[in-house]
Amino acid sequence: PFEPYDFTDDVSIDLIEYANLPISKIKIYDRSDEPVIKKEKWFIHLYNYVRKFDKGLIFAGPENYNLPFHQNCLKLSNLLGYPLLADGASQLRFGQSNDENLITNYDAVLRSKNFSEEHNPDIIIQFGRTATSKALEEYFEQCNSLRFMINEFGDWFDPSNKANEVYACKPFLFCEKMNEQLEKQNFIRKTSRWLNEFKDADKIANNLRVKIIEHxxxxxxxxxxxxxxxxxxxxxxxxxxxxxxxxxxxxxxxxxxxxxxxxxxxxxxxxxxxxxxxxxxxxxxxxxxxxxxxxxxxxxxxxxxxxxxxxxxxxxxxxxxxxxxxxxxxxxxxxxxxxxxxxxxxxxxxxxxxxxxxxxxxxxxxxxxxxxxxxxxxxxxxxxxxxxxxxxxxxxxxxxxxxxxxxxxxxxxxx
Incomplete structure (x- = not known):
């Protein structure tokens, strides 16, 4: 009874094998002060993935991001047609409240078993630190998705250990360069059912929050x-x-x-x-x-x-x-x-x-x-x-x- 209801005593075999790897086999990624350039393989791979997959998510985790990140992350969300889930400690909910792709009530939305099971993304791009929301972390863990984490020092902010890779890169720089590459190819994804369903669910949750919590x-x-x-x-x-x-x-x-x-x-x-x-x-x-x-x-x-x-x-x-x-x-x-x-x-x-x-x-x-x-x-x-x-x-x-x-x-x- 001391642990949460969803506790487990099982340890992933993959995690055990990874922990036993010699240092020489563990990938250490580029320094955060080196610019993202189109020749870097990991950047090219991500570029190809986001063009390929229509069903994606962007998550902005807790972090003191700068203003260029706010602007470029919102722009990236619009170019890709991906919902942008903004943690309360990500700063993104403040100073720019008119972007419809910005999803803020996702914790309540993802507690819906039907919604979370029916919305399995192909790819997740995570900026910043570990999510505050337990519901979101459980959703990430259950998703059969490619998941890439991008933060300044390449820290592994994934308690479930299911992410594919982490890249040390300043988030604003990644968004800026990805936007440039997408715009160079005149790429902009049309509004999809995937995106609209997240936006509609966010509105439903928002209306109920106003009715139940704010009153x-x-x-x-x-x-x-x-x-x-x-x-x-x-x-x-x-x-x-x-x-x-x-x-x-x-x-x-x-x-x-x-x-x-x-x-x-x-x-x-x-x-x-x-x-x-x-x-x-x-x-x-x-x-x-x-x-x-x-x-x-x-x-x-x-x-x-x-x-x-x-x-x-x-x-x-x-x-x-x-x-x-x-x-x-x-x-x-x-x-x-x-x-x-x-x-x-x-x-x-x-x-x-x-x-x-x-x-x-x-x-x-x-x-x-x-x-x-x-x-x-x-x-x-x-x-x-x-x-x-x-x-x-x-x-x-x-x-x-x-x-x-x-x-x-x-x-x-x-x-």
Whole structure:
């Protein structure tokens, strides 16, 4: 019961064989600062593949991409007629919200068994790091597709180990050169049924998200995302904590014309130094910065607030407090009553207000959605850090997420 429902104790024979290969047999790809040129075999192979296959996907994973990547990746999607799935931490949902090929509700869409089984791409091109969405990772694992990963240092961002190759190349440069090559050959794929079905499914999921998540009663963890984005000023940094904040952001962050630079810490030690990281981002950039964090991560790095006090850093912190490890509600162990509450939820019952005031910050307990919106706007005018706390119910928020996913699957199954 400690593991997810879809755990496995099996280890792929292919993975074992690969792990036993001598270093001389493992491919090490071109350095990221070497330009992509048409003579490179891997680039030619990919060019031929994307021209050949009508059913493809482009996935932009978490990364702090530059503006040329945004422009060239969207252009590549349009030339190839491939849906572009944009992770919430990819930056692509922000600053350009009018491209119809941009798919943002894919997590809910791919939880539909019918849709995911009926839409098996021939090729997947992945930029950036590992997907935030578990549903997307499971979809990739189940697909019988060619899959190529492209990131600056050639890192293997594939937990399932089913990708074919990884290439060390700056993503914006790859897109730029691929676009040039396609345009030179006057190649542009006509809008296909494949692309339209992804776009239609995204619209269905989006409408249900608006109806179920964005109209949820206060305080609901999923609705926090839309309310937050609506209240944010333009051109700012947004730091996402590990656990549920980064996941809810990926599930529910809508497109917007606002320029938002998204940062996040994830991994085995993703909880470490969340507040300190946000303060560092603010200190380095000098731009307005907001941290969306949970109570456990905030508690874990309370002493990081000393830097905010010492250096007068006006960080805005939105603290979602569900009194413990709410993310564990999704695990089978949640059915084990007292043991689950004591050792996994581990409720702390902390009053964070005295800690915040002790470090010289502003504190406010949010009482309504209207209060949340106005408090965010006021917080950015302060000269010292501000903590805006929302006390939520993890079980009720999870129930609302599951309702949204179920209704989306039901709607897609009826198409």
């Amino acid at each position: 949820a009663k206060f305080p609901n963890e999923g609705r926090v995302i839309k309310e937050l984005i609506d209240a944010l000023p333009d051109d700012l940094n947004l730091m996402l904590s590990n656990s549920m904040p980064v996941r809810d952001f990926d599930y529910f962050a809508p497109r917007t014309d606002k320029k938002i630079s998204v940062f996040n810490n994830r991994g085995a030690s993703g909880i470490d130094g969340i507040t300190s990281t946000a303060l560092g981002i603010l200190a380095d950039s000098g731009k307005p910065t907001l941290l969306l964090t949970g109570d456990m991560a905030f508690y874990y790095d309370l002493n990081g607030l000393l830097a905010a006090k010492k250096y007068s850093l006006p960080l805005v912190i939105v603290l979602i407090n569900n009194d413990g490890g709410g993310i564990f509600e999704v695990l089978p162990i949640s059915a084990y009553g007292k043991v689950f509450k004591e050792y996994f939820i581990a409720s702390h019952h902390l009053d964070f207000a005295p800690f915040v005031k002790g470090y010289g910050g502003n504190y406010k307990l949010i009482q309504s959605w209207e209060d949340f919106s106005s408090s965010i706007k006021k917080a950015f005018k302060q000269k010292k850090f501000t903590v805006l706390e929302l006390k939520t119910d993890a079980k009720k928020s999870l129930k609302n997420r599951r309702l949204y996913w179920a209704k989306t699957a039901e709607a897609l199954n009826g198409c």
